[in-house]
Amino acid sequence: MLRPVWISALTLVVFAVGCNSGKTPAPAPTIAAGPSQAPAKSEPPPTAKRDVHFKTADGQMLAGELYLAADHSAPAVVLVHRQDGTHAEFAPLLQRLAKADQRFTLLAFDRRGSGTSPPPLHPGKLGPGELGSQDVRAAIHEVLEQSGGHARGVVLVGSSLGAALVSRVAYDEPKVTALALISPAAAIDGVDVYHPYAQVRNLPTFLAASSDDVISRSPMDALSHMAMAGTIKRYSGRYHSAQLMGQAHPEFWKDLQVWLMGEFDEKPVKRQSLYYAPGKEPGAKAKRLDHIPRKMRAGGAGK
Secondary structure, three states, X not given: OOHHHHHHHHHHHHHHHHHHHOOOOOOOOOOOOOOOOOOOOOOOOOOOEEEEEEEOOOOOEEEEEEEOOOOOOOOEEEEEOOOOOOHHHHHHHHHHHOOOOOXXXXXXXXXXXXXXXXXXXXXXXXXXXXXXXXXXXHHHHHHHHHOXXXXXXXXXXXXXXXXXXXXXXXXXXXXXXXXXEEXXXXXXXXXXXXXXXXXXXXXXXXXXXXXXXXXXXXXXHHHHHHOOOEEEEEEOOOOOOHHHXXXXXXXXXXXXXXXXXXXXXXXXXXXXXXXXXXXXXXXXOOOOOOOOOHHHHOOHHHO
């Protein structure tokens, strides 16, 4: 009685095995792929540095470090150190700018008698203001020559005495587009900052000093009021010069770099002197002053 049932069960097993043997194996489970990662973007190497030597108008040899941007039409930055300092004062800023997204041509140099620049050829013949101005002018001409004359502008950065010197030359250097005056002083070594800056006060200006620096406190107040397009930064303490202030406040270098980047595309503009009416600047041809307010014509702005 049980045999037919056993045979039927065996038949079902054989049939099932035969059917399964013809099936395609189930595919292996797939693992969802994550988001594809783009290859890391390679950063361009820092702008190469090289030593340069160049002469002033009176034959003085000066030494410095040049970072020539690959794009020769890029603007240039000329850095002028403090009294009794060297171009090494700006090393932290140079390191930042040499690897920035936008590259300036950079020149940090030693004024005559400082660092690796030889002492003055004719000591005592000219005052420190005239000698320092010649040094800064030579540096401006050097970066323009190194760029083949293609640099579209020059930003001047001066520390302490350097702040007064860059103010002195900015008026009649038409390529200068902006100024950074760090720890400015009313008169270091007899070099005035007020009158020269008044002639270029419409240029974008970065003014920075320590809040308790007695040398720069009054000049900062005066220059801040004179500046028509000023960015004012004050840092705690009584540190004088870019070097000392930057050592105490590393954010100073970042602030200066951010401001410089904002001036990267700045174009040269005509100066708006506080002392000279249009057409009455040194060396300019006389022009009609009918469009100048009566107070200005009477010299009220120059008092």
